[in-house]
Amino acid sequence: MLGLLINEMEAKEMEYLLKRELEELLLDLDDHRIDHLVKRAMKERYRTLFNLLRRVATHEECLKYLPKRTENK
Template sequence: MLGLLISEIEQKEMEYLIRRELDELLLDLEDHRIDHMVKRAMKERYRILFQLYRRVASEKECMKYIPSQIEK
């Protein structure tokens, strides 16, 4: 197990960056022009980023990005 010691400002920055990436992935997953193989990789990336997001964001914020939203 690894640990990470970050300040509150760094936590907010990480939260913001991950949230932006999650939003971008959600938009791209709705695009019908993207191939299914690419979407599968994007879904995996989304799940990994969501796991990171859970570690830095509040439970209320995480509820907006639960992975079941992308299972279409």
């Protein structure tokens, strides 16, 4: 287990960066031109970034970025 000690301003900056990256990934995941293998890697990255966001953002903010469930999981 690793720890990270950051102040309030750094936490807000991390939250901002994570949100922007998650939004970009959501847009790219909806693009039908992107290959399935690439999308699978993007979904894995999304999960990792979302888990980081959960550590610095409020519950309400995290709800906006919850991964959508797919029927063919």
